[in-house]
Amino acid sequence: MSERVTNWAGNIVFGARALHHPASVDEVRELVARGGPLRVLGSGHSFNRMADTSGDLLSLAGLPRLTEVSADRRSVRVDGGIKYGELAVRLDALGLALHNTASLPHISVAGAVATATHGSGVRNANLATAVSGLEFIDGRGDLVVLDRSHPDLAGAVVGLGALGVVTALTLDVVPAFSLRQYVYDNVPRASIESSLSEMLADGYSVSLFTDWSGLDANMAWLKRTAPMSGEWFGARPADGPRHPVPGMPAQNSTDQSGEPGPWHTRLPHFRMEFTPSAGAELQSEWHVAATDGLAAIDAVASIRARVASVLQVCEIRAIAADELWLSPNYERDSIALHFTWIADTEAVEPVVAEIESVLAPLHARPHWGKVFTSGGESLRAEWPRFGDFAKLVERYDPDGVFRNPWLEAVLG
Template sequence: MTSPLTNWAGNVTFGMRRFHAPTSVTELRQIVARSDAVRALGTGHSFNTLADTTGDLVSTARLPQTIDIDPAARTVTVSGGTRFGTLASALHDAGYALHNLGSLPHISIAGACATGTHGSGDTNGNLSSAVRALRYVDAAGEWVTLDRGSAEFAGSVVALGALGIVTHLTLDVVPAFDVQQWVYEGLPAETLRARFPEVMSAGYSVSVFTRWRGESLDQVWLKRKVDDDGPAPGPARWYGATRADAQRHPVPGMAADACSLQLGISGPSHRRLPHFRLDATPSSRGDELQSEYFVAREDAVAAFDALHAVRRHFVPYLRISEIRTVAADDLWLSPAHNRDSVAFHFTWLPDRSAVTAALRHIENALAPFAARPHWGKLFTLGPDALRALYPHYGTFEQLLRARDPEGVFRNNLLGRLFALGGGLEGV
């Protein structure tokens, strides 16, 4: 390496002693087998040090790409380093789609699933909820395969890279479908409070964007699944908001060139469900930080009001905030584990110290609602607080200790969050 390697946002400089980009699984297994400390690097979209290591950092980008569709099983087996946009495009060409997609089609499938990255929609589980099986290289360099019938499966999908390097995942697919997208501006905050379920269920996926200023919300991105009757017009007025007459970026005033097509023009789901296009850079500068917290759906309005009450502490450092819903799943470390959720997302200016101070106000405000942070973004909660938020936190620690007793895949962040020692019981 001739220059420091950083994550996408540039706020993390990786501290590895060696960097690897293996071109085969055999080479990957050899690297892991001889390493005493190793972490996997996907597309580098985590905003904290989750992927960092002082040992061997392994990029999965050059491993052979696999996209193997099984029409009978309605699954696709895909290499973990593949980007969602690449997979979704190939699926569409074959007549299939993923049930959900995140805001960015640029992220790797293994990285997104390992951190519980999600997409949105009242009835849509996060991206990892589509995983039917996975294969990873463990600390001994052996290949481990798990499916939904395995007792360890629910703890091994959203596993933060702590069990091994995922090489392949098998995902459920659905028939290809089209989506229309509109942007509405100026939704009254009081309308969101009074009619939160109606607003958030008005489309296949709905995102509310706000800078937490004034008594109206900046934008609502309404994504509607096109049914058998074909595309339908979006009303000029919707719950008191006005339909935008041109493309919009989530951050008001920014050019919308990188955004997915709006204005009600229907297109394949993989070109409408993400907020940004695969062939474009998501941000004009990329100089941002991100945080996100998940609360139970029934607490959405109370959590909104709690954040509104402390907004003076975070608004000066905020680019934009997004509110969206995610359906429950059964994965141990998923932020939507066992509860339909609302996610409050924050995109920040690149001022780490100011953001850290703001996060403490946000976490205090959301504490009564058992808010779970996104694993790949910035948060200040420690292990005691996190343990109280996840019923299977201790069970995951047992799984981690049993499958990686020497801590090959642990780093400083994981070492702070999870206890060491002991054995596997009751998994």
């Protein structure tokens, strides 16, 4: 491959022999028909080698944009290359919305769905749960169309790129709505200890941020339908706009004034017009049962000096349970601890392993697109339907067209 292709953070340099930009579904089928190895590259916001290959990389960014709203206005069919920020603007203009978004609107819909990426909110399941239909080119080059009446859909949605090339998705939508965003500084540890569940439920979406330099949280970000004023669980209103990462420019963040605005301008933490061209960071994330949220915070606190030494910021948020086989939130309401690390793999990976060790008794499940070191049976044992997913992979990709070393290690 003549061009040097990296992920967003730059910690992964892809080893593909070629990068393809098909402009139609027929071109995708032709590329798959040539045989593997082949992997799909989304927006490049994964921090591990799940998209890497020694064969061909395929980007769907060149597919024609597709936003077909159903007659009942309850769903929209989109192409496999569209990003959430693009889709949000299109939907809002039609008076429609998604139930949730990730903190970064620059990521591709198909990539986020395939890894069970999420926003937050105790009543909000992850982004993949909006999928009511999936269209992909399987390892034989055939177009597969699944909907909620098909027993394979729950296994195929969070597919890790293992079943095929997702060319289109159908997503549930809701009427467009407005939200307000508020930021509070210095959330006391005592309040977290006594009221974590109440805190995370006190808004459409709530995030706590900490740098683990102490036991208090540095900030709370609340996205709400109703106005609020005064202190919040002992935290005081921020005296100006903030960025989740200390020291970064606040103008890149979404409006925090408490004024109502369209859903897609409040749910993400970052503005779509701020395009991240380089990410001097690594990321990891683990999900535990909501009932174990405080125990998980305490577990990380037990090694917080080690964590803080390589950390930029940690975000704590809630996600509702779902029925998707490889979702970290499968059959359990969850609390996720998301870590934005410094851009130093050698320094970060030993700390990642320590976090995995202290969270292991809580059956923590990692985010598939982030940095984690666990593998083998200990990893697969955390998903009750993992064996069924492996059978789906064999059925839809019997010749291993979409296999790579990362996927082999995950599948076992």
